[in-house]
Amino acid sequence: NIGIRDYQTSHRTIQLPGLVNIAAFVPGLVSRDSDDLQRVTKASIAAGFSMIRVMPVGKDGSISDVKSLKVAQQNGKRGTYCDFNLSITATSDNAHQISHAAGEVGSLFIPFNHLSDNISKVAAVEAHFDAWPTHKPIITDAKTTDLASVLLLASLHNRRVHVTGVTSKDDLKLIALGKEKGLKVTCDVNIYSLYLSQEDYAGCQFLPTAEDQAALWEHLETIDVFSIGSLPYQLAHFLNQSADVTVGVADALPLLLTSVAEGKLTVDDVKARLHDNPKEIFELHDQVGTSLEVEIDRPCILGAAGSWSPFSGKVLKAAVQRVTFQEQVACLDGSILSLPPRGNDMSTHGALPPMAAISSPAT
Amino acid sequence: NIGIRDYQTSHRTIQLPGLVNIAAFVPGLVSRDSDDLQRVTKASIAAGFSMIRVMPVGKDGSISDVKSLKVAQQNGKRGTYCDFNLSITATSDNAHQISHAAGEVGSLFIPFNHLSDNISKVAAVEAHFDAWPTHKPIITDAKTTDLASVLLLASLHNRRVHVTGVTSKDDLKLIALGKEKGLKVTCDVNIYSLYLSQEDYAGCQFLPTAEDQAALWEHLETIDVFSIGSLPYQLAHFLNQSADVTVGVADALPLLLTSVAEGKLTVDDVKARLHDNPKEIFELHDQVGTSLEVEIDRPCILGAAGSWSPFSGKVLKAAVQRVTFQEQVACLDGSILSLPPRGNDMSTHGALPPMAAISSPAT
Ligand SMILES: [Zn+2]
Ligand SMILES: [Zn+2]
Ligand SMILES: [Zn+2]
Ligand SMILES: [Zn+2]
Ligand SMILES: [Zn+2]
Ligand SMILES: [Zn+2]
Ligand SMILES: [Zn+2]
Ligand SMILES: [Zn+2]
Numbered sequence: 001n002i003g004i005r006d007y008q009t010s011h012r013t014i015q016l017p018g019l020v021n022i023a024a025f026v027p028g029l030v031s032r033d034s035d036d037l038q039r040v041t042k043a044s045i046a047a048g049f050s051m052i053r054v055m056p057v058g059k060d061g062s063i064s065d066v067k068s069l070k071v072a073q074q075n076g077k078r079g080t081y082c083d084f085n086l087s088i089t090a091t092s093d094n095a096h097q098i099s100h101a102a103g104e105v106g107s108l109f110i111p112f113n114h115l116s117d118n119i120s121k122v123a124a125v126e127a128h129f130d131a132w133p134t135h136k137p138i139i140t141d142a143k144t145t146d147l148a149s150v151l152l153l154a155s156l157h158n159r160r161v162h163v164t165g166v167t168s169k170d171d172l173k174l175i176a177l178g179k180e181k182g183l184k185v186t187c188d189v190n191i192y193s194l195y196l197s198q199e200d201y202a203g204c205q206f207l208p209t210a211e212d213q214a215a216l217w218e219h220l221e222t223i224d225v226f227s228i229g230s231l232p233y234q235l236a237h238f239l240n241q242s243a244d245v246t247v248g249v250a251d252a253l254p255l256l257l258t259s260v261a262e263g264k265l266t267v268d269d270v271k272a273r274l275h276d277n278p279k280e281i282f283e284l285h286d287q288v289g290t291s292l293e294v295e296i297d298r299p300c301i302l303g304a305a306g307s308w309s310p311f312s313g314k315v316l317k318a319a320v321q322r323v324t325f326q327e328q329v330a331c332l333d334g335s336i337l338s339l340p341p342r343g344n345d346m347s348t349h350g351a352l353p354p355m356a357a358i359s360s361p362a363t
Numbered sequence: 364n365i366g367i368r369d370y371q372t373s374h375r376t377i378q379l380p381g382l383v384n385i386a387a388f389v390p391g392l393v394s395r396d397s398d399d400l401q402r403v404t405k406a407s408i409a410a411g412f413s414m415i416r417v418m419p420v421g422k423d424g425s426i427s428d429v430k431s432l433k434v435a436q437q438n439g440k441r442g443t444y445c446d447f448n449l450s451i452t453a454t455s456d457n458a459h460q461i462s463h464a465a466g467e468v469g470s471l472f473i474p475f476n477h478l479s480d481n482i483s484k485v486a487a488v489e490a491h492f493d494a495w496p497t498h499k500p501i502i503t504d505a506k507t508t509d510l511a512s513v514l515l516l517a518s519l520h521n522r523r524v525h526v527t528g529v530t531s532k533d534d535l536k537l538i539a540l541g542k543e544k545g546l547k548v549t550c551d552v553n554i555y556s557l558y559l560s561q562e563d564y565a566g567c568q569f570l571p572t573a574e575d576q577a578a579l580w581e582h583l584e585t586i587d588v589f590s591i592g593s594l595p596y597q598l599a600h601f602l603n604q605s606a607d608v609t610v611g612v613a614d615a616l617p618l619l620l621t622s623v624a625e626g627k628l629t630v631d632d633v634k635a636r637l638h639d640n641p642k643e644i645f646e647l648h649d650q651v652g653t654s655l656e657v658e659i660d661r662p663c664i665l666g667a668a669g670s671w672s673p674f675s676g677k678v679l680k681a682a683v684q685r686v687t688f689q690e691q692v693a694c695l696d697g698s699i700l701s702l703p704p705r706g707n708d709m710s711t712h713g714a715l716p717p718m719a720a721i722s723s724p725a726t
Pocket of ligand 3: 126129130157
């Protein structure tokens with residue numbers, strides 16, 4: 001019996017810095033008085049993520065102007081359990097408006113494949129490249145020829161761009177080509193895309209095909225970051241599962257560390273893609289006194305908390321043992337200690353261009 | 364009666380150098396023993412075009428390997444009435460093969476919107492950018508996001524690319540942006556696209572909309588070249604007209620010069636786009652002793668030759684009066700003088716990179 005043998009193997013304990021989820025999906029982000037952000041940050045800190053970059057697209061709307069940003073900021077003031085920052089969504093006609101909010105958010109997200117508010121015209125995307133401050137990151141979920149359009153604009157404007165949620169071999173190839181040719185492009189893959197494919201869930205277009213998934217694993221060197229993204233939530237919806245708003249958060253690290261246990265990834269592969277690279281790409285703040293302890297090769301059954309996950313009941317080979325946040329133990333063996341929420345809205349960190357901050361104030 | 368008044372106006376005679384049609388469509392190009400190339404060159408010289416760049420896509424196949432190139436070359440040996448050069452078509456898997464034919468053709472054509480053999484994958488196009496000699500032109504008919512893909516590859520590889528048959532405002536905008544940002548991109552518009560729109564022929568997708576057509580006229584400064592293209596042939600097919608293989612050739616210059624008569628274009632606008640720019644972009648040879656005489660403001664009824672054209676019977680305000688080719692009058696008032704065909708296959712002109720031609724032979 002495999003389970004018993006697993007329980008008998010010895011395990012190793014590893015220290016990691018506080019991790020970053022660069023694409024946290026918060027369904028009720030712009031819904032008045034929603035506690036989704038609070039709940040997602042709580043699940044995040046328990047899972048080892050001490051910083052989340054919140055995707056500016058929720059279930060019922062997106063952060064696309066000053067008004068919707070205010071709602072999200074207000075929800076952030078209910079108290080959060082890890083640090084977070086907010087971004088803003090580009091639409092076909094809000095290039096001017098969002099320049100007013102640029103100082104209060106971490107980045108601009110240009111959606112092509114989201115539930116609503118997608119951009120279709122190159123001219124609209126171009127307007128955003130012109131209006132958005134040059135020192136602030138631009139993120140997109142563009143695929144195939146849309147991806148080529150965005151990379152072209154990045155190339156012509158000599159700007160950095162980050163591609164989130166890559167699922168296909170061809171897109172990864174195009175990104176690799178861009179990197180090879182000196183384009184400032186980085187990318188992330190949703191962790192679920194590494195472990196689930198259309199072979200597991202036929203017709204689930206937002207998952208990679210089995211062939212594409214194999215290509216993601218083959219070309220890990222092109223993938224800068226692993227993220228959670230909205231994929232777990234979309235999958236639950238696709239399967240008509242009434243999932244928790246935090247679906248996918250608890251699975252993330254155990255899945256990756258199980259691959260470490262199986263020799264498919266190294267601890268450094270994971271650390272680079274959940275801490276070092278996210279911090280560098282998005283110029284995130286240092287989180288003093290924040291770290292975690294994980295155990296690898298220790299069998300652990302997922303989903304004890306009772307909420308749905310495609311991995312519920314599966315035996316994984318790793319677990320988060322302890323999370324320390326701001327010098328205090330926040331989490332032990334997956335249970336949050338009852339501490340007050342001490343996360344901060346870090347959206348304005350790095351909001352000013354380095355030169356302007358030193359010299360005179362903007363006019 | 365307008366006709367009579369027109370006949371009484373005075374007209375002016377203008378000298379032009381031999382013109383270039385950079386996108387000549389030859390239906391039977393790769394059909395064994397076809398005289399289509401001969402017929403197209405004959406109609407071309409009569410219409411003032413002393414040099415044509417033949418599109419490598421015919422009605423029943425394309426020049427896509429050494430074998431099909433041989434058939435087209437053989438058809439060229441039947442005798443042609445103006446100079447011409449041949450190109451080769453990129454397909455999804457012929458990047459290696461065509462590198463063997465590169466020395467014998469004028470350029471590489473990457474089709475996205477042709478009847479057959481279109482390329483869909485960025486990776487396939489990328490293979491062509493890598494395989495094709497850097498000093499030789501690349502031409503594409505890509506539109507919208509496909510156009511963005513090609514421009515991205517051109518940008519990343521620091522290569523020139525020419526976009527043929529532009530029909531939309533958005534594509535022209537993207538090209539203008541590329542030019543503004545230093546991308547080496549040029550483009551042409553089919554002459555029929557300047558005079559016919561989907562308002563004239565509902566459902567005819569390959570014509571511009573009326574709005575797009577207005578944008579073409581508004582942004583003439585972005586249009587480097589006017590061409591004939593396969594549009595006249597496609598239109599005839601769409602309308603179930605049994606058109607001659609030379610359809611569109613005789614109309615081209617009278618249409619443009621009528622716009623000169625009406626003050627919408629200058630003679631220099633036309634000369635730049637049918638001679639100067641084509642020669643520069645495609646590094647074409649000088650045609651010594653070749654010129655034409657046109658009359659502007661002289662009313663002329665199109666289609667006297669009897670073959671179908673959408674402009675048959677229309678009174679235009681210009682006509683080609685005399686064409687001199689290689690120091691001999693070849694054409695007078697639209698009638699070809701009975702001279703032997705003296706056109707040359709110029710495909711290998713400029714086939715060697717300038718440096719290699721001067722220094723040591725290639726290894
Ligand atoms: Zn750190
Ligand atoms: Zn304003
Ligand atoms: Zn711009
Ligand atoms: Zn800082
Ligand atoms: Zn000349
Ligand atoms: Zn070979
Ligand atoms: Zn390449
Ligand atoms: Zn020469």
